[in-house]
Amino acid sequence: MxxxxxxxxxxxxxxxxxxxxxxxxxxxxxxxxxxxxxxxxxxxxxxxxxxxxxxxxxxxxxxxxxxxxxxxxxxxxxxxxxxxxxxxxxxxxxxxxxxxxxxxxxxxxxxxxxxxxxxxxxxxxxxxxxxxxxxxxxxxxxxxxxxxxxxxxxxxxxxxxxxxxxxxxxxxxxxxxxxxxxxxxxxxxxxxxxxxxxxxxxxxxxxxxxxxxxxxxxxxxxxxNSTNGDEPFINSNFFIEQNCKNHVYFLRKQKTLISYLNLIYLWFYLTIRFFISKRFEKKWSVFYLIQSSYFKGFKI
Structure with missing residues (x-):
């Protein structure tokens, strides 16, 4: 083998x-x-x-x-x-x-x-x-x-x-x-x-x-040198951009009713999470990155 x-x-x-x-x-x-x-x-x-x-x-x-x-x-x-x-x-x-x-x-x-x-x-x-x-x-x-x-x-x-x-x-x-x-x-x-x-x-x-x-x-x-798992990494702009747009592309590929509904759900989920999560510290540059990355997923 x-x-x-x-x-x-x-x-x-x-x-x-x-x-x-x-x-x-x-x-x-x-x-x-x-x-x-x-x-x-x-x-x-x-x-x-x-x-x-x-x-x-x-x-x-x-x-x-x-x-x-x-x-x-x-x-x-x-x-x-x-x-x-x-x-x-x-x-x-x-x-x-x-x-x-x-x-x-x-x-x-x-x-x-x-x-x-x-x-x-x-x-x-x-x-x-x-x-x-x-x-x-x-x-x-x-x-x-x-x-x-x-x-x-x-x-x-x-x-x-x-x-x-x-x-x-x-x-x-x-x-x-x-x-x-x-x-x-x-x-x-x-x-x-x-x-x-x-x-x-x-x-x-x-x-x-x-x-x-x-x-x-x-x-x-x-x-x-993190002592808290992958937290510094997943908060990076690169990770946020790639993860958001690729999730959109992944859902678009399925071409089903539930996947299209999930695209709407994903936008609300990402937007609401920004405002209620302590992860992003309410940085408007991050909010813009999340939104722009989401819509980039429709261009892949």
Whole structure:
């Protein structure tokens, strides 16, 4: 069984040592590593060159084409090399040596086409970022991470079927891409995973399964020296813009009555949340950003 690990880099030099160290320690060795660099302008490429893996492919883009398009480049290379599974894997992560072997084991036990681990924040490492995921039908099909922000007290230490997973780490059987297609490259970043897993859900042929007993840390908060999960990150203008417009595009793609009603709901939700939430501190520049980003979603 051959695995193609796909990771997209962009100015990732600060996180690569831990990532490659985790890859190097894997007890499952039959994998190819596909590194897609989106025109990094820091020491990323020199850091990559410092690590020698027996099967490593580096694709250097001349501009930043986005996460979805970068992942697609890696997926295509893995499928061309006849990999049985593609593992989409963020490089701002640290994980145990049995990551790949445990995910494969879940496939062998349950026959699931997609398997994902429990993921905790890097800082603090006892806080859950993801312990399974689903789509909220009552909130514009917004995806949510079960357990996010909770202290990990083993409350989600069981394997089960789920609907949604971030592509931070996902082991995907090659048949899924034949049935579902690749990532939608109109998403530069964010919601590409939501779109992909919603298509998996609608297709109905492939089970997605959560595996709980894997040590996996995501530096989404740690890179900002945050002690409050990902709060500084999700308050950034870049995140707000991409998240708002991509949510609109995602709903437009469904072309159903409920999706159009959810577009109206989403506008009210975003607008009201601005006024009642302490998150935005009533900055009118943020209000304008939310509104303009919402309407940009109709132009994608």
């Amino acid at each position: 051959k695995i193609g690990i796909v990771t997209v880099t962009y100015n990732s030099s600060l996180v690569l040592e831990d990532f490659f160290s985790s890859i190097e320690k894997q007890d499952f060795l039959d994998f190819n590593l596909y590194i897609i660099d989106n025109n990094s302008n820091d020491d990323t490429l020199s850091k990559i060159d410092e690590w020698n893996f027996s099967a490593k492919t580096i694709l250097k883009n001349t501009n930043n084409i986005g996460v979805a398009a970068g992942n697609n480049q890696g997926i295509k290379l893995a499928l061309k090399d006849n990999c049985d599974f593609v593992m989409l894997l963020n490089n701002d992560t640290i994980f145990e040596e049995k990551l790949i072997s445990k995910l494969i084991e879940s496939h062998q036990i349950y026959g699931s086409s997609i398997i994902v681990p429990k993921i905790n924040y890097f800082n603090p490492s006892n806080m859950i970022w993801y312990a399974g995921g689903f789509f909220n039908r009552k909130k514009a099909f917004l995806n949510f991470h079960r357990g996010q922000g909770e202290i990990d007290e083993n409350q989600y230490n069981y394997d089960d079927k789920i609907e949604y997973a971030p592509t931070c780490c996902a082991l995907i059987h090659n048949s899924v891409f034949s049935d579902i297609g690749l990532m939608d490259e109109k998403y530069f970043v964010y919601f590409d995973d939501v779109d992909f897993f919603f298509r998996v859900l609608k297709n109905g042929k492939h089970e997605v399964r959560y595996r709980h007993d894997i040590h996996f840390l995501h530096k989404i908060g740690g890179l900002n």
